[in-house]
Amino acid sequence: MPILILLISVFATAFISGVFGMAGGLILMGVLALILPVSAAMVVHGVIQFVSNGWRAVLLVKWVMWRLLAIYLAGSLSAGAVLRFLTLELDKAWLFIILGLTPGLIWVPRKYVHLDAERPAHAVLCGFVVTGLNVISGVSGPLLDVFFTETRADRRAIVATKAATQVIAHTVKIGYYILPAIAAGALPQTHWLLIAIPLSMLGTTLGARVLDLMSDVQFRNWTKWIVTGVGAIYVIRGVLTLSGS
Template sequence: MTDLLPPDVAPLVALSLMAVSFASSFITISFGIGGGGLMLAVMASLLPPAALVPVHGVVQFGSNAGRTAMMARHIQWGPALWFAVGIVLGIGLGASVVPAIPPAVVLIGVGLFLIWTVLSKPPAWMRDWPLLTGTLTSVLSMAFGASGPFVNTYVKSLDLGRHAHVATTAVLLSGQHLLKALAFGVLGFAYAPWAGLIAALILCGLAGTWTGKQVLNRLSDARFRQALNAVLLLLSARLVWQGLSLLL
């Protein structure tokens, strides 16, 4: 097994990450959100910093691509296609805009906005202007790495059923993570030593997705929205806390 792992990753670390990949995918498809942030947090404590975002991006692309394939018939392609154009624009724009914005301001502002969208109805422009929403959420994803809360807030504004929500979110996140992973490859990150671990994490993620889908099928749309709102509130509160910590 050690021959398939990068030099800085022990077998026990790899097994731990595989278990987390299964759990994070299970959580994401069951409740709509939360798995990507969990995976990023665990990876941050176990992997070298230089490999964190590139490897996380590829693993999340694989997990979301698998989720997209399993849920393809539920995807709402109209909003997704316009949002996808916004992804391309937002990633390009974010590379120049994000460094000029104080991180604390971004964290607190986004956290409060997400809390507002949960406690009240999301603003109409999020639903009616998917190109604009895709651009803005992709700019924000450049600042944080994990883009699930922003994409989920947009898809939530579409007021879809639970299967359509998960499927549409998955295809949008697939696009964001794919472009991010390609960008790191162009910038020189060497994926080859990590290929074995990445493949194992994606396979465990697919197993978690299949298992979680059985839970999703048993949930009602109302229960799904309650779980989604609860996780969004927790993630939003974490963003505000991180921003305040930077100011204090």
């Protein structure tokens, strides 16, 4: 049954990601954390999101901002180099709390934060902090979004470029957790990938078609409220877990 839940979640979250970007990954991470140990959840989430984001980037490849992506990569690789010397793995209660609080970043008043991923220095910082948060909590979409709110790009360029950056971030996350997950024998059998990967690609393709029907205003507003609602549920889950309820 957990595998069936996983496959349904893969399709649903890939579809949501195809439309709203970060929201799908946030939901999937929560589902995986419920049914798998943390290290295994991180690896499985990384693999699925690698495929989902990679396919989304392929579908929208003409919209990818390649210069920004190259600079982001430098920051991401720097984060990976630092993480080599650290051992980080949250327990499930704190994982849910941090997952739930992360969407709050998108509500920070823009008069206090002036980050623009199209500026080289900001792109390097984006790669470093987004990759770091992705390894710690499994999800970094809301933080990534903070760096894109000041860009002049439209929704397709934003989704395409964010998808490409997340391919990099999830690659680092997989590399960080794969050995602990294997050592613990916590990874599910690999045959589920034969179904999960095409499901992820199908969900992403359908979601991209819905994205074309939305306006930029609708895209930004719906994204905010969806991830905030999911985040609130995660915080409650984490607090209840800590209290032993």
